[in-house]
Every structure is written in structure tokens, then in C-alpha cells.
Amino acid sequence: MSTPVTTVEALPVSAPVATRVRGRALWQRRLRALGASRPAAIGLSIILAWVVLAVLAPLIAPYRPNANDLAALAHTTPSKAHWLGTDHLGRDLLSRILWGARPVLVIAPLAVLGAAALGSLLGLAAGYYGRWIGIVITRACDIVLSFPVIILYMIILAHFGSSAWNIIGVLTLTKAPIIARIVRGMTLDLREREYVTAAKMRGESSLYIMLVEILPNARGPLVVDMCLRTGYNVIIIGALGFLGIGLPPPDPDWGGMVKDTYGMMMVWPHMALVPCAAISSLVVGFNLLAVGLRELGLRD
Amino acid sequence: MTDASVLDVEGLRVTYATRAGEVLVLPGLDFQLRAGEALGLVGESGCGKSTVALSIMRYLGRNGRIAGGRILFEGRDLVALDDAALRAIRGRRIAMVYQDPMASLNPVMTVGRQLMEVPMIHEGADAAAARARALAMLGEVKLADAEAVMERYPHQLSGGQQQRIVIAMALIAGPALLIMDEPTTGLDVTVEAAVLDLVRELRQRHRSAILFISHNLGSVVRVCDRVGVMYRGELVEDGSVRQIFGNPRHPYTRGLLDCLPTLGRDKRDSPLVPIAGQVEPAHVRRAGCGFAGRCAHVEAGRCTVRPIPASVVDGEPGHRVACLRAEELEHWTRRRGAAAAAHDAAPAAEPVITVHHLTKVYEPRRRRRRFGAPRPSVRALADVDLAASRRHTLAIVGESGCGKSTLAKVLSGIEVATQGGVTLDGVEVGALPIDARTAVLKRKLQMVFQSPDSTLNPSHTVGYAIGRALRLLQGRAPDDLAGAIAKLLEVVRLPPGIAARKPRHLSGGEKQRVAIARALAGDPDVIVADEPVSALDVSVQAAVVNLLTEIQAARGATLIFISHDLAVVRYLADHVAVMYLGTVAEAGPVERIFAPPYHPYTEALLSAVPVPDPEHDVARILLDGPVPSANEMPRGCPFATRCPRRVGAICDDTPPPVQRPAAGHRIACHIPTDELQRLQAPLVEPAPAGR
Numbered sequence: 009m010s011t012p013v014t015t016v017e018a019l020p021v022s023a024p025v026a027t028r029v030r031g032r033a034l035w036q037r038r039l040r041a042l043g044a045s046r047p048a049a050i051g052l053s054i055i056l057a058w059v060v061l062a063v064l065a066p067l068i069a070p071y072r073p074n075a076n077d078l079a080a081l082a083h084t085t086p087s088k089a090h091w092l093g094t095d096h097l098g099r100d101l102l103s104r105i106l107w108g109a110r111p112v113l114v115i116a117p118l119a120v121l122g123a124a125a126l127g128s129l130l131g132l133a134a135g136y137y138g139r140w141i142g143i144v145i146t147r148a149c150d151i152v153l154s155f156p157v158i159i160l161y162m163i164i165l166a167h168f169g170s171s172a173w174n175i176i177g178v179l180t181l182t183k184a185p186i187i188a189r190i191v192r193g194m195t196l197d198l199r200e201r202e203y204v205t206a207a208k209m210r211g212e213s214s215l216y217i218m219l220v221e222i223l224p225n226a227r228g229p230l231v232v233d234m235c236l237r238t239g240y241n242v243i244i245i246g247a248l249g250f251l252g253i254g255l256p257p258p259d260p261d262w263g264g265m266v267k268d269t270y271g272m273m274m275v276w277p278h279m280a281l282v283p284c285a286a287i288s289s290l291v292v293g294f295n296l297l298a299v300g301l302r303e304l305g306l307r308d
Numbered sequence: 309m310t311d312a313s314v315l316d317v318e319g320l321r322v323t324y325a326t327r328a329g330e331v332l333v334l335p336g337l338d339f340q341l342r343a344g345e346a347l348g349l350v351g352e353s354g355c356g357k358s359t360v361a362l363s364i365m366r367y368l369g370r371n372g373r374i375a376g377g378r379i380l381f382e383g384r385d386l387v388a389l390d391d392a393a394l395r396a397i398r399g400r401r402i403a404m405v406y407q408d409p410m411a412s413l414n415p416v417m418t419v420g421r422q423l424m425e426v427p428m429i430h431e432g433a434d435a436a437a438a439r440a441r442a443l444a445m446l447g448e449v450k451l452a453d454a455e456a457v458m459e460r461y462p463h464q465l466s467g468g469q470q471q472r473i474v475i476a477m478a479l480i481a482g483p484a485l486l487i488m489d490e491p492t493t494g495l496d497v498t499v500e501a502a503v504l505d506l507v508r509e510l511r512q513r514h515r516s517a518i519l520f521i522s523h524n525l526g527s528v529v530r531v532c533d534r535v536g537v538m539y540r541g542e543l544v545e546d547g548s549v550r551q552i553f554g555n556p557r558h559p560y561t562r563g564l565l566d567c568l569p570t571l572g573r574d575k576r577d578s579p580l581v582p583i584a585g586q587v588e589p590a591h592v593r594r595a596g597c598g599f600a601g602r603c604a605h606v607e608a609g610r611c612t613v614r615p616i617p618a619s620v621v622d623g624e625p626g627h628r629v630a631c632l633r634a635e636e637l638e639h640w641t642r643r644r645g646a647a648a649a650a651h652d653a654a655p656a657a658e659p660v661i662t663v664h665h666l667t668k669v670y671e672p673r674r675r676r677r678r679f680g681a682p683r684p685s686v687r688a689l690a691d692v693d694l695a696a697s698r699r700h701t702l703a704i705v706g707e708s709g710c711g712k713s714t715l716a717k718v719l720s721g722i723e724v725a726t727q728g729g730v731t732l733d734g735v736e737v738g739a740l741p742i743d744a745r746t747a748v749l750k751r752k753l754q755m756v757f758q759s760p761d762s763t764l765n766p767s768h769t770v771g772y773a774i775g776r777a778l779r780l781l782q783g784r785a786p787d788d789l790a791g792a793i794a795k796l797l798e799v800v801r802l803p804p805g806i807a808a809r810k811p812r813h814l815s816g817g818e819k820q821r822v823a824i825a826r827a828l829a830g831d832p833d834v835i836v837a838d839e840p841v842s843a844l845d846v847s848v849q850a851a852v853v854n855l856l857t858e859i860q861a862a863r864g865a866t867l868i869f870i871s872h873d874l875a876v877v878r879y880l881a882d883h884v885a886v887m888y889l890g891t892v893a894e895a896g897p898v899e900r901i902f903a904p905p906y907h908p909y910t911e912a913l914l915s916a917v918p919v920p921d922p923e924h925d926v927a928r929i930l931l932d933g934p935v936p937s938a939n940e941m942p943r944g945c946p947f948a949t950r951c952p953r954r955v956g957a958i959c960d961d962t963p964p965p966v967q968r969p970a971a972g973h974r975i976a977c978h979i980p981t982d983e984l985q986r987l988q989a990p991l992v993e994p995a996p997a998g999r
Contacts, residue, residue: 202757203765203773205722206826208742210780211750224767 041304048300054293062109069103073260084276095269095279104260105286111255112262112290115172116241119179120234126180127187128230132218134188135195146192149185157182158247165253172255175248179241190233194226228305232298239294246287262287314484314517315341315364319377322356322363322541324590326371331591333359334541336377338618341485346511346518348528348549350564351538352845354587357521359541361487364519365404366394382484400430403478407490409470412477413462419473420458426480445476448513449506468499472506479514486516492527496707497872498931501916504530505928523845525568526918529553534626537561540587540598543618547627549922557621557634559603565640567850569879571902571917571992575857580850580879586815597631605633659695660866661719661753661834665728666692666738668714668890687941688714690890691728696834696883701860701867703881703898705874705913709935711890712870716838719868720755721745733833751781751830758839760819764811770797770822771807774829781830796825800855817848821855828859835860836868841876853880874917878902878992883972886910889935889946896973902992905984907975908953914991926991945978953987955979 042048061068070091071077076098077090086093092101134145161178168174198204199222207221248254249263257264262283269279322334333356341347349357362368364379366386379386381402386394406412414422423442427433433441439458446454449472462470471491478486488507492500508531511518522528528535529549536546537560545558556562563583573580585602594600596612606612611632621627621634668689689711696702704712717723719730721742729738732753737745757763764773774796775789784792794804800821811819820840827835837856841849857880860867871877877884878898885895886907894907901910912929931950942948948959958978966974969981977984 201765202759202762205720205757206755206763206823207776208722209720209750209755210777210830211747212776212780221765225765 042300045300045303047296048304051293051296051298051300054289055297058109058290058293059113061106062113065103065106065110069100069106071100071103073104073107074099075103085278092282093276093278095265096272096276101265101279101282104265105262105282108260108262108265108283109286109290111172111259112242112245115176115179115245116238119176119183119241120238122176122180123183123187123237124230124234127184128191128223128226130184131188131191131193132195132223135192136199136214136218136222138196142192145188149188152182152185155182157244158251161244161248162251162253165248170248170253170256175245175254179244183237183241186237187230187233190229191223191226194229195222198222198225232301232305235294235298235301239291239298242287242290242294246283312342313340313380314343314382315519316380317360317364317377318380320360320363320374320379321376322359322368322372323375324372326591328591332375332541332593333590334363335593337541337543339536339543339546341517341519343484343517344511344515345534346520346532347546348520348522348532348535349538350522350525350528350535352564352587352847353523354540354590355538356541357523357538358489360538361404361489361519361521364485364487365398365402399426399483400481401483402485402487403481403483405471405474405478405486405488405491407493409467409474410462412474413470415462418459418461419465420460423458423473423477423480426477430481441480442476445480446473448479448510449473449476450502451476466499467495468503471495471503475503475507475510479510479516482514483516485519487519487521489521490523491520493522493524497874498707498912498916500527501918501928502930504918505930507531524918525553525564525846525920529920529922530918537564540590542598542630543628544599544631545627545629547621547624547629551621551624551627553920553922555621555624555627556640557627557629557637558599558631559605559633559637560599562640563602564846565920567847568920569850569853569873569875570919570921571875571878571914573875573879574898575880580854582851582854583847586817586848605637607633658697660698660733661868662695662731663692663715663719663728663738664731666715666718666725666730667727668711668718668723669726684940688890689718690941690946692887692890692892694885694892694895696866696868698833698866699860699864700882701857701869701880702883702885703869703871703877704885704887705871705877706887707872707913707935709889710887712887713838714890715887716755716836716868716870719834719836720753747781747783752832753834753836754781754827754830754832756820756823756827756835756837756840758842760816760823760843763823764814764819766811769808769810770814773822774807774826777826777829792829796828797822799828799859800825815848816844817852820844820848820852824852824855824859828863831863832865834866834868836870838870839872840869842871842873849876856880874913886913889941891946892974892976893947894973894975896970900970900973903990904988905969905975905981906988906991907947907977908951908979908984909947911988911991912952926989945976953979953984 042052077094077100078098081094081098084094084096090100090102092105094100095104130145130149134142160182164178165174204217204221207217212221245254246263246266249261250267252267254263255261265283266280269276273280317337317339320334320337321332323330323332337360339347349360351357362372363374364386368374374387377387381397413419420442423445424435424438427438427441428435442458443454446457451457451469451472465473492503495503504527518531520528520531532549534546534548535552536543537552537558538544539560545552545556545561552561556565566581567583569580583602584604588601594612596614597603597616600606600611603611616630616632618628618630621629666689667687670686670688672685692715694702704715706712714723718725718738721737721740724741725738729736731737732749735749737749742750764770771793774793778784778789778792779786793807797804797806802818802821806814806818814822840856841852844852853876856867859865869877869881881898883896884898884901886893886901886909888909893909894901902914906914912931915926915929929952931952936942936949942960944958944960944962945951945964948954951959955978964976964978966976967981968974975981
């Protein structure tokens with residue numbers, strides 16, 4: 009080393025990362041960061057509460073969800089035996105709500121993951137290649153988005169029959185274009201970064217550049233959007249149930265519960281209001297978490 | 309003295325609330341500014357220069373707080389004023405000019421309206437009077453055709469014109485204090501020179517006090533009477549321009565001057581001396597001198613005990629320095645380090661990379677608009693010929709839009725040549741996009757980019773970035789990387805532990821070193837560096853420039869260094885090409901470029917460089933008019949429209965002949981070179997003898 013004066017020999021300053029432990033420590037740090045944002049903390053608590061209730065439903069639900077308590081039909085309103093009351097067939101509302109949380113909490117996130125996977129690939133390809141590939145993908149997305157979605161759901165589900173997998177499929181297909189649009193926008197910006205050029209200059213494949221160089225840097229807004237979209241999916245699943253094309257009866261489904269009982273609103277409002285409240289609380293939970301994640305994203 | 313002062317800052321303490329708690333950024337600042345005086349604040353980024361400006365404007369934002377002290381402006385304490393009182397002062401008695409003029413101007417209003425607003429709102433002037441004042445002010449900032457300019461929107465003006473508008477807007481109310489925060493940083497050197505001269509001239513006429521914040525010592529010399537050197541929120545030294553630059557007493561001031569490339573410095577006889585270490589983050593506060601951690605003269609038990617008071621330098625009234633050892637240090641002379649081993653590259657060394665008749669034309673995406681005229685194509689490079697020899701540094705200089713970055717893109721295969729070509733080690737690559745280049749070719753030519761923030765992927769660790777380059781360029785197996793990564797990091801003088809970090813934990817200089825290490829992974833023959841140090845602080849810049857020079861000498865690589873900074877180019881180049889509007893105006897060995905005969909454009913560029921030396925006084929050659937847009941290239945000499953030495957119609961009609969006044973030196977100009985030689989005075993002190 010001919011001129012040793014030249015440089016910074018050590019890095020005394022930017023040192024606080026010494027505790028770079030993978031796995032649990034990182035996890036905990038993330039979680040603590042989430043706790044620092046009030047909306048995120050509240051949202052996450054609501055969602056986690058529902059997840060715990062749904063998982064434990066077989067253990068904590070006081071009745072089987074489809075069991076009719078004919079004796080209770082005389083007093084369907086909340087009572088000691090039925091905390092939230094029963095529906096018009098004498099089924100315990102609390103048990104049905106708890107069991108009803110299970111399909112929602114599986115279908116909504118799975119559909120979002122599907123949409124994110126499909127949408128990210130489409131968006132990356134559209135943004136990275138541009139030209140005709142980009143045009144074809146964007147136009148295709150626009151076409152899907154221009155349909156009134158509820159009618160689209162009705163057509164598809166009426167044709168293929170209503171099942172959990174079909175609902176996931178439909179939600180994936182209709183949400184993917186939205187994600188694709190977001191990812192495309194970010195890709196258009198990120199592909200101009202110098203590190204992408206550097207990757208090209210060392211001979212990386214296009215697929216590698218899209219998935220490893222670009223996608224990870226799009227994840228912030230993407231995660232926020234996925235969280236929001238999970239909430240929207242909860243609403244849509246409710247709406248499908250309400251329209252009678254949700255999960256097949258008799259298993260409890262929040263939307264279906266509203267459909268069965270909203271005619272009796274004037275007499276027994278609790279039968280429809282309880283599942284409505286369940287849907288709302290879960291949606292609010294996801295929205296708050298999205299708000300919190302966005303805040304955290306802005307802060308960094 | 310105090311009675312005449314416009315601004316009197318006393319013990320100003322400012323803190324920022326961060327996640328790590330309250331951070332003290334200005335621990336207690338004192339300075340005064342008298343009417344008509346211009347004070348320059350200099351220092352590395354993060355030294356609190358802008359915080360001073362924002363505190364005076366009371367624009368600290370939600371997380372900033374003035375924790376103590378007073379800011380007396382015309383006898384009133386700005387710290388104690390409420391919003392209404394502040395509004396009456398801002399814009400009217402205190403005006404501010406920011407770095408980015410486009411961000412200061414409202415894009416949906418004509419500049420005329422924006423100018424007229426100032427007197428209309430602050431003084432209740434009627435529209436006609438305001439218009440007259442605006443027109444007069446536009447004349448003062450030397451904008452030709454003021455009437456027409458009034459009707460323009462900001463985006464219809466060039467960067468230099470926009471900054472003139474902003475200055476006009478600031479001065480139209482006749483403020484007692486004008487704060488300028490890096491007003492010329494984003495501008496080209498010739499435009500910068502013109503704006504600085506304008507500020508200097510307006511100063512004399514308007515009697516406004518100026519607080520001029522800049523990282524560029526040269527521009528401070530040009531505008532200010534006094535200079536304050538800031539380090540970590542403290543004023544470590546202040547005094548007149550002559551005192552500070554002639555007899556700097558504080559080690560930090562000396563460090564800043566020692567690491568600054570100037571037009572007379574050359575890597576062979578006067579290496580740059582970077583300041584050791586880096587600015588410590590603001591939340592680390594130690595007892596004693598803030599600079600102690602980086603100071604070569606620090607004395608344990610003396611400098612690091614209690615705060616250092618500022619004392620007046622003997623025999624120099626007005627020159628204060630906050631250093632206990634200031635009187636003990638010997639008189640400063642520009643440091644000339646031991647001569648580095650001059651790598652004597654034979655001038656006839658065979659070129660590694662040649663560019664021959666290279667033309668690059670950008671065709672518009674769609675040739676024809678639905679309505680209106682067809683879109684023109686843009687000629688970014690026109691018939692460029694260059695060659696770089698093994699072990700040499702070829703610098704390419706020019707202002708923005710001259711085609712230097714396009715040239716880098718064609719060399720690296722990000723763009724392909726429209727005509728002509730590039731030969732890399734005997735292989736024609738001009739028409740080969742990067743995807744079509746073989747692994748060997750990719751290995752031979754690598755790039756270092758401009759922006760430290762975008763050069764590394766924020767999602768990947770340093771080790772991953774370098775490892776990936778090693779795998780692809782050297783074909784190493786994934787389990788055989790750790791040692792090679794550490795070795796490359798050592799080459800760029802970074803500790804191996806940095807491999808596990810992500811870019812956000814690194815400073816700008818560190819990121820740029822990692823980028824250099826990544827480019828070196830394939831042991832390239834040619835490194836194309838596109839403005840690699842432009843975004844760095846001078847002290848960091850010096851270290852990176854030294855590193856590049858060293859690596860190049862050690863590895864025998866050819867460096868193609870693209871820059872707008874003539875001082876850096878003078879320092880590290882062996883050969884220089886000066887580009888203008890996609891053509892090479894002048895090219896040759898570095899000593900020839902920086903001595904007459906100059907191409908008239910080179911001459912203008914050199915005269916415009918702000919030199920941090922108050923004794924240096926060359927007549928500046930100011931260029932008139934805008935650079936012609938690249939789609940309406942002049943038929944004759946590209947520089948004819950702005951050339952101060954234009955001889956006549958021949959310049960407009962006939963492309964200039966290439967003259968060769970010496971071996972390897974060529975100038976594209978109609979004026980014979982011996983005539984140029986006769987007309988031109990040397991603009992650069994010749995490098996010291998003893999070569």
C-alpha cells in the first residue's frame with residue numbers, strides 16, 4: 009500500500025448493526041417496530057384475536073355450529089345459554105360466528121397471495137419489458153378491471169359452482185390486475201436504477217433482475233396493498249355469501265348468515281347485526297394494519 | 309459593532325427529535341452579519357449549515373426545535389416571534405434562495421405573476437406597479453427580453469434562468485437579509501459562474517446582507533467577504549476570505565483545503581490528502597473539540613476535556629478560531645505530498661479501447677404525431693473519435709447535454725451505436741448491446757455509476773452484491789466467495805465485516821467504494837466511471853479519487869472518467885476529451901488541454917471554474933445564450949452560437965477543421981492554433997516544475 013493515508017481504515021461510526029442476528033431477533037425487532045405505530049398495533053391485535061378465536065373454535069365454541077336448539081327459538085335474543093342469541097333456526101350465533109371466521113381467514117389471505125403472485129409477475133413483465141409485452145398485459149388488465157366485478161363473480165361462480173377454491177380463484181383473477189398495475193408502476197421506476205444496470209453488465213438474466221433486483225424493492229407498497237386487499241376480500245366474501253353464491257350451506261358463513269336473517273331485522277336485529285359486526289371488525293383490523301405499515305414504510 | 313449588524317445569532321441551540329431521542333445539531337452558535345456583508349458558511353454535509361438557514365427562517369419543521377439562544381434580526385428576536393409576525397418578515401425582510409429552483413417556483417403560474425405577487429402581497433402594490441418592478445428586476449438579473457420571460461412558465465426556462473428568477477423574486481422586496489442555500493449546486497459550471505457573478509454584482513447594488521451556504525469553497529470565495537467554517541454544528545473558524553484561505557488556522561479548515569482538487573494539482577506531484585475518518589453522527593457528542601476524532605494534531609487530555617472557546621488569531625482582527633493548538637501549528641502551505649510513483653505510460657501505448665466515428669441518434673418512439681410536425685430525432689453523439697491506452701485515464705468533460713453519459717452508455721452496451729463503432733481489445737462492440745456481449749467482453753469492461761444511493765440494491769447485502777459479480781464475471785462457485793469478497797473489500801479499503809451490511813447502513817463514500825469493488829470483481833481492462841465522485845463531499849471525494857488512481861496503477865486498468873469537474877479531471881487524467889453537443893471540441897494529453905492554445909469552449913469552461921483562492925483572479929469568459937437543443941444542431945461549428953471568439957459566417961456554415969498543434973492534441977476550430985495561442989492567456993498556474 010503505497011499511500012496509506014488515503015482512506016477510512018475502520019468504520020467507527022455506522023456501527024449499530026453489529027447485532028445482526030437472523031431469525032428470531034429480526035422477527036422480534038420487526039414486531040416491536042409494528043408496535044410503535046398505534047394503528048398497526050390495534051389492527052394487528054384485532055386480526056390476531058380473530059385468528060386465535062378461529063383456530064380455537066372447536067374448543068371454545070359452546071355449541072356445534074349447525075345444531076338447532078329448538079327450545080331456544082322462543083328466546084332468540086342474547087341470554088345466559090346463548091351469549092349472542094340464536095338465529096331463526098335456533099343455532100347459537102356465537103358458535104356460528106367463531107366457526108364462520110375460519111373460512112374467511114383462510115380464503116381472504118390465500119386469494120391475496122394468489123393475486124400478489126400473479127399480479128407481480130404480470131406487473132414485472134409489463135414494466136420491465138415494456139413495448140408490446142407491456143401493452144398486451146396492461147390492456148388485458150384494463151379489460152378485467154372494466155367488468156363490474158360482482159357480475160363477473162356471479163357468472164363465473166354460477167358456471168363453475170361455488171366452492172372455497174373457486175372463490176379463491178375468482179378473487180385471484182380479479183385482484184391480480186390491480187396488483188399488476190401497482191407493480192408495473194414501481195418497476196418502470198426501479199428498472200432505471202443503477203444497480204439494475206450493474207446487474208445487466210455482469211450478465212444476469214431478465215428473470216433474475218425482475219425477481220431478485222426489482223421485486224424486493226417494490227415490497228413496501230406491495231405489502232401495504234396486500235393488507236388492504238385482504239380486508240376488501242373479507243367484504244367480497246361476505247357479499248358473495250349474502251348473494252347466495254358464497255360457501256355452500258349449512259356451514260356458517262358470515263355473509264350467508266346475514267342473508268338468512270336480514271328479513272327479520274325489524275324483529276330480531278341481532279341475527280344480522282352480529283355477523284355484520286364481525287365482518288366490519290376484521291376489515292377495520294386489516295385497514296388499520298395497512299395504515300400502520302404505510303406509516304412505517306414512510307418513516308424509513 | 310452590534311448596532312450595525314443585521315443579524316446577530318447568539319448561542320443558538322437547535323435539536324431534532326429522532327427515534328433515537330433528541331439530537332443536538334447546533335450546540336451553541338454565535339455569529340454576526342452586518343448590512344451589506346456576505347458571509348459564506350462551508351463544511352461537509354451534515355455539519356448543520358442548512359439547519360442554520362432554516363432556524364433563521366424558523367422553518368425547522370415538526371421535529372426541529374430551537375432549544376436556546378437568540379436570533380436577533382434588525383433588533384428583534386426571531387425565536388420569540390409568533391407566526392403572524394414571522395410572516396411579515398419572511399419574504400419581505402428575509403428572503404431565501406434554495407438549491408433547486410424548479411422546486412421553488414410554482415409550475416402552473418407564469419414567472420411574471422409569481423414575481424408580481426411579492427410586492428402585491430407584501431406591500432399592497434397594485435398590478436401595474438408590481439409589473440413594472442418585476443420587469444426592472446428581471447433586467448437586473450440579466451434576463452434578456454424580460455417582457456417575454458414574464459409570460460413563461462418555469463418549465464420553459466433553463467436551470468440557470470430559473471435560478472435567476474428565484475433570485476429576482478428574493479430581491480424584489482428589497483430584503484435586509486438574503487439566505488442562499490447551495491444556490492448553484494445543480495448548475496453547469498459556465499452557468500454557475502454567471503450566477504455567482506450576478507450575485508456579486510447585485511450585492512453591491514442592493515446592500516442586502518447575504519448568508520451564503522455552500523459546500524464549494526470556490527464559489528464562496530467568489531461571492532463572500534467573510535467565511536465561517538462549520539463542523540458538527542459549531543463554527544470552528546471564521547474570518548475574512550483572505551484570512552481563511554491565506555492563513556487557515558483550524559485543522560479542519562486545512563483539511564478541507566488539502567483534499568480539494570484544484571486546476572493546478574496533478575496526481576503525480578501533489579496527491580490529495582483526505583481528512584481521516586468521517587463526520588460522526590450528531591447523537592454522538594463527546595467532551596471537548598468536536599473534530600478531535602479526526603484531527604491529526606489532537607492532544608489527549610487537552611483537546612478532549614472541555615468545550616473549545618473561539619479565540620482571535622494574533623494580528624488578525626476578525627479571524628476567530630476554535631482550536632487550542634491553533635497558535636502552535638506551523639503556518640499552512642498548500643500541502644504537497646511526496647511524489648507518487650509517476651506511472652510513465654508511453655504515449656504510443658496501444659489503445660485498449662477506441663471509439664471511431666461514433667454517432668448515436670435517438671429516434672422518437674413514434675415518428676409522427678397525430679397532429680403537427682413530425683418529431684425530430686436527437687443526435688446525442690456526432691462522429692466521435694477517441695482512444696484510451698492501457699493504464700491510462702481518459703477523462704471526458706463537458707456540461708450537461710454534451711453527450712458524455714451517452715458515450716458511457718454506448719461503451720458499456722446499454723445503448724448501441726447508430727453509426728461508427730467501439731473497439732474493445734480488438735473486438736468491435738459498438739453494435740453489441742450488453743445482452744449480446746460474451747462473458748469475456750462483459751468482464752473486460754465494467755462501470756462505476758454516479759449516485760451512491762442507487763448504485764447498490766438496498767435489499768441486498770454488500771457481500772451479496774460483490775459475490776454475485778464474482779460468480780458471474782469470474783465463474784466462482786457460491787461456496788468459494790467469502791475469501792474473494794474480503795480481498796476485494798480490502799482493495800477498496802473497507803473492513804471485511806461490512807460484507808454483512810445493507811447499503812442503508814453505509815455512508816455515500818462507503819457505498820461508492822463497494823461499487824468500485826463490484827466493478828473490479830472481474831478484473832476488468834477498462835473501467836468506465838460516470839461521475840463517480842460528483843455526489844460526494846470533498847473529503848470523501850478525495851479518498852475515492854485516490855483509491856481509483858491507486859487501483860488503476862496497481863491493476864493496470866484503463867479508466868474512462870466522465871466528469872463535469874475540471875479540477876478533478878486535471879488531477880487524475882492522463883488524457884482529456886472536451887465534449888460539446890455530442891462532438892469532441894478538443895482532446896489531448898492533460899497538460900496540453902490545460903495550457904494554451906485552448907479551444908474557445910475549453911477556455912470558457914476553465915475560466916468559469918470557481919477557484920478557492922482569493923488571489924486567483926482571471927477574467928471570466930461568460931457564454932451567452934442557451935446550448936442549442938440537440939435536435940437542431942448548427943450546420944457549422946456546434947459551438948458557433950455561443951462562441952466568444954467567433955470569427956464570422958464560416959463558423960456557422962462550415963464544420964471546423966481538426967487542427968493538431970502537438971502530438972496527440974487536436975482542436976476543432978476555424979481559428980489557427982498559433983493564433984489561439986497568441987490570443988489566450990494561461991488560465992491555470994502551471995504545475996510545479998520537477999516533473
